[in-house]
Amino acid sequence: MKIFSAAQTRDWDAYSIAQTSIRSIDLMERAAEACTRWLLARYGADTPFHLFCGKGNNGGDGLAIARLLHARGRRVAVSVLENGKDGSFDFEENRRRLAQAGVPLQAVGPGLAWPLLSAETVVVDALFGTGLKGPLQGAAADVVRFLNGHGRAIISIDLPSGLDADASSAGGPVIRAAHTLTFGAPKTGQLLQESGAFVGLLHVLDIGLSPAFAAQTPADYEFVDEALARSRFRPRQPFAHKGTYGHALLLAGGYGKMGAAVMAALACLRGGAGLLTCHSPRCGYPVLQTTVPEAMFLPDDSEEQLTTLPADLDRYTAIGIGPGIGTSTETTGMLKACLESARRPLVLDADALNILARNPGLLPLLPEGSILTPHPKEFDRLFGAHASDFDRVTTARAQAAALQCIILLKGHHTFIATPAGPGYFNSTGNAGMAKGGSGDVLTGLLTALLAQGYAPTDAALLAVWLHGKAGDIAVEKQSYESLLPTDLVAQLGAAFRCLYPVPFP
Numbered sequence: 001m002k003i004f005s006a007a008q009t010r011d012w013d014a015y016s017i018a019q020t021s022i023r024s025i026d027l028m029e030r031a032a033e034a035c036t037r038w039l040l041a042r043y044g045a046d047t048p049f050h051l052f053c054g055k056g057n058n059g060g061d062g063l064a065i066a067r068l069l070h071a072r073g074r075r076v077a078v079s080v081l082e083n084g085k086d087g088s089f090d091f092e093e094n095r096r097r098l099a100q101a102g103v104p105l106q107a108v109g110p111g112l113a114w115p116l117l118s119a120e121t122v123v124v125d126a127l128f129g130t131g132l133k134g135p136l137q138g139a140a141a142d143v144v145r146f147l148n149g150h151g152r153a154i155i156s157i158d159l160p161s162g163l164d165a166d167a168s169s170a171g172g173p174v175i176r177a178a179h180t181l182t183f184g185a186p187k188t189g190q191l192l193q194e195s196g197a198f199v200g201l202l203h204v205l206d207i208g209l210s211p212a213f214a215a216q217t218p219a220d221y222e223f224v225d226e227a228l229a230r231s232r233f234r235p236r237q238p239f240a241h242k243g244t245y246g247h248a249l250l251l252a253g254g255y256g257k258m259g260a261a262v263m264a265a266l267a268c269l270r271g272g273a274g275l276l277t278c279h280s281p282r283c284g285y286p287v288l289q290t291t292v293p294e295a296m297f298l299p300d301d302s303e304e305q306l307t308t309l310p311a312d313l314d315r316y317t318a319i320g321i322g323p324g325i326g327t328s329t330e331t332t333g334m335l336k337a338c339l340e341s342a343r344r345p346l347v348l349d350a351d352a353l354n355i356l357a358r359n360p361g362l363l364p365l366l367p368e369g370s371i372l373t374p375h376p377k378e379f380d381r382l383f384g385a386h387a388s389d390f391d392r393v394t395t396a397r398a399q400a401a402a403l404q405c406i407i408l409l410k411g412h413h414t415f416i417a418t419p420a421g422p423g424y425f426n427s428t429g430n431a432g433m434a435k436g437g438s439g440d441v442l443t444g445l446l447t448a449l450l451a452q453g454y455a456p457t458d459a460a461l462l463a464v465w466l467h468g469k470a471g472d473i474a475v476e477k478q479s480y481e482s483l484l485p486t487d488l489v490a491q492l493g494a495a496f497r498c499l500y501p502v503p504f505p
C-alpha cells in the first residue's frame with residue numbers, strides 16, 4: 001500500500017470524485033459511515049459521544065458522524081470551534097443536515113465556557129485533518145490542551161488535530177488520541193516514533209477511493225502490509241533438501257549474553273535456513289548445544305568474547321553479526337576482518353553497530369546489500385544526532401544510497417531505507433515487542449532469509465513483516481506486558497502461514 005502526502009491525498013479525493021462521478025459530499029458521507037461503523041462496533045449502546053469539530057472538511061466529517069450516530073440512537077453532543085468565518089462547503093451542508101436531524105451545536109472558543117464531559121464520554125476529534133497549516137495557536141491550541149487534559153478516550157478522525165501529515169510537529173500542541181481512523185492510506189506523520197504519543201493505534205479505513213490513482217501515482221513511501229509481504233514471499237519447493245536453503249552463520253554471544261545468540265539462532269532456524277552454524281565464545285558451547293540442538297557450534301579461541309573469524313567465510317550463504325558480542329578491541333578486530341573478507345551481504349545489529357559507530361572508517365567496507373538494524377539511539381550514534389524522526393528518515397535514505405546498504409530504523413512502524421526506490425514503513429508489530437531480545441530475533445530471521453537466497457530488500461521487507469506479525473499473533477495468547485522474544489520465535493510458523501498461497505501447496 002502506498003503512503004501519500006496530504007497534497008496527494010487531496011488529489012486522490014479529487015481524482016476519485018472526477019472519475020467515479022461521486023460527489024465530494026457523498027465521499028464525506030462514506031468516510032463518516034466508515035468511522036461510525038468503527039465507533040458502533042467498539043463502544044456499547046450506553047456510551048455518549050462528544051464530537052469536537054473544526055470548520056473545514058475534517059469538521060464536516062465530524063458533523064456527519066454525529067448525525068449517523070444520532071440516527072442509530074446514540075447520545076451525541078457536538079461542539080464547533082468558532083473562528084467567525086464560514087465553514088467549508090461540505091461542512092456547511094452537514095451543518096444543515098445535522099440541524100434537520102435535530103442535533104444542537106454548541107460553540108467552543110475564546111470567552112466561552114468549556115463543555116462538561118462525563119467520565120464515560122468518548123471524545124471524537126474532528127478539529128483539523130490534512131488541511132492543517134502550521135502549528136495550532138490561540139483558541140485551537142486551547143481546545144487541544146483542554147481535551148488532552150481531560151483524561152477522556154479520544155478518537156481522532158484522519159489525523160490527531162495539530163499533527164502535520166508530512167512534517168515534524170514537535171513542540172506544537174497536538175491531540176493525544178487513543179485511536180486514529182484515517183482514510184485510504186496511512187500518512188508519514190502517523191508512522192514515526194515521535195508521533196506515537198499522539199496517534200495511538202492507527203486504523204486505515206477503506207472509503208472506496210480510486211484504486212487506479214493509487215496504482216499510477218508514484219509515492220516516496222510504501223506500507224509493508226500483507227499483500228506486499230506476500231508479493232516477496234517464495235514458498236518452499238517440494239523437492240527441497242537442506243542445501244537448497246543455504247548455510248547461515250551467526251557471529252553472536254559473549255559471557256553473560258549467550259541468550260542473544262540463542263534467540264538469534266532459534267529465529268534463524270524457524271526462519272527457514274537449511275543449515276546454521278553459530279560462532280560464539282567457548283563459554284557458549286553448553287548453552288547453544290542444549291538450547292538449539294539443530295545448530296552447529298564453532299568455538300572461538302576465547303572463553304568469553306569473539307576474537308577470531310571462522311575459516312572460509314565463503315562457504316556460508318549469509319552471515320549475521322552482532323547480538324551479544326560486546327565492543328572490545330578484540331571483537332572490533334574480528335568485525336573488521338569480517339568486513340574485509342565477506343563477499344556477501346551481512347546483517348549487522350546491536351554491538352556490531354556500536355563498533356561501527358566508534359569506528360566510522362569501517363562503514364565503507366560494508367559489502368553491498370548489507371542490512372543494518374539500528375534503533376534510534378544506535379542510529380544517532382552511527383550517523384549523528386537528529387532533531388526529529390523526519391530527519392532520521394531523510395538521513396537513512398541518504399546513507400542507504402551512499403553505502404549501498406539497507407537500513408532498518410527500528411520503531412513501532414520500522415522504517416526500511418533501500419539504496420534505490422521508495423522507503424517502507426512496516427505495518428505489523430505491537431508494544432509487547434519492546435523488550436530486550438526482539439532485535440536478536442529479527443537478526444536471526446534476516447540472516448535466515450538472506451541464506452535462502454532472498455535479495456536483501458526482499459529479505460528486509462519480509463523479515464520485518466513476519467517479525468511483527470509473529471508478535472501480533474503471540475500477543476493474542478499473552479499480553480503486551482508478558483510477551484517474550486521467544487514467543488515471537490514460537491509464532492514465526494503461524495506468521496509464515498499467513499503468506500501461503502491458497503490452496504497450498
Ligand SMILES: NC(=O)C1=CN([C@@H]2O[C@H](COP(=O)(O)OP(=O)(O)OC[C@H]3O[C@@H](n4cnc5c(N)ncnc54)[C@H](O)[C@@H]3O)[C@@H](O)[C@H]2O)[C@@H](O)CC1
Nearest residue numbers: 013028031055056057058128129130131132133134135158
Ligand atoms: N473529499 C475530500 O477531500 C475528503 C476529505 N475528508 C476530510 O477532509 C479533511 C481535509 O479537509 P480540509 O482540507 O478542509 O482541511 P481541514 O478540515 O483539515 O482543515 C482546514 C481548516 O482548518 C483551518 N486551519 C488550518 N490550519 C490551521 C491552524 N494552524 N490553526 C487554525 N486553523 C487552521 C483552516 O482555516 C480550515 O478552516 C481530511 O483530513 C478528511 O478528514 C474526508 O471527508 C474524506 C473525503
Ligand SMILES: [K+]
Nearest residue numbers: 125128157159
Ligand atoms: K482530527
